[in-house]
Amino acid sequence: GGPVATGTVADAPKSKLPRGVVLGKDGKPCRSCTSFADFKSIKSSLVSHPHTTTPTVPPPDCPPDVEALGRSSWTLLHSITASYPASPSPTDQSNVKQFLGLFGKLYPCWVCAEDFQDWMRENRVRAESREEFGRWMCEAHNGVNRKLGKREFDCSKWEERWRTGWGD
Numbered sequence: 001g002g003p004v005a006t007g008t009v010a011d012a013p014k015s016k017l018p019r020g021v022v023l024g025k026d027g028k029p030c031r032s033c034t035s036f037a038d039f040k041s042i043k044s045s046l047v048s049h050p051h052t053t054t055p056t057v058p059p060p061d062c063p064p065d066v067e068a069l070g071r072s073s074w075t076l077l078h079s080i081t082a083s084y085p086a087s088p089s090p091t092d093q094s095n096v097k098q099f100l101g102l103f104g105k106l107y108p109c110w111v112c113a114e115d116f117q118d119w120m121r122e123n124r125v126r127a128e129s130r131e132e133f134g135r136w137m138c139e140a141h142n143g144v145n146r147k148l149g150k151r152e153f154d155c156s157k158w159e160e161r162w163r164t165g166w167g168d
């Protein structure tokens with residue numbers, strides 16, 4: 001499945017695009033907004049052998065699909081919270097707010113970016129300590145998990161997952 005975004009995901013009957021394919025602002029299929037499997041189905045829907053199987057996992061040297069981009073981005077975002085000072089200065093705090101403001105504008109999957117910006121309008125960045133910032137990021141990620149129907153992560157464990165390790 002691709003991103004959940006009503007009105008932006010191509011509906012099969014109206015267009016020739018397969019389900020799950022999200023268009024970019026230029027009107028062309030947006031690769032970083034679409035899962036690899038759905039993106040490949042554009043091609044397979046055009047060829048004459050509908051039963052030909054196409055790989056569902058992108059080769060490692062392909063441009064990222066919505067999932068590869070998301071995993072790498074969450075790794076960066078949670079790692080930023082992990083390296084954030086326990087007692088941040090006012091400059092540290094303003095830096096992360098500026099960063100996330102721009103991140104929300106520049107994120108390559110535009111449907112993801114718009115929803116993330118909406119979420120941040122409702123849930124302002126909290127970064128008065130590492131603990132608070134790590135929790136806030138975990139809640140942001142859980143917001144997307146919920147939207148995608150994925151299991152929520154237990155935010156009391158964010159630091160073990162992203163900073164200290166599990167200690168085993």
Ligand code: FAD
Nearest residue numbers: 002003004067070071073074111112116138141142144153
């Ligand atoms: P991911 O969700 O990428 O998570 C990676 C790892 O992080 C997990 O294995 C787990 O160990 C850990 N983790 C999971 N939840 C949490 C948490 N709450 N706190 C801390 N650690 C956690 N995809 C879409 O299809 N539609 C969208 O609208 C969309 N919006 C996105 C917005 C943003 C800002 C980002 C960064 C990504 C977005 N994505 C979106 C991508 C999506 O969130 C996933 O990254 C993608 O589906 C791959 O999921 P995954 O199951 O591999 O794990």
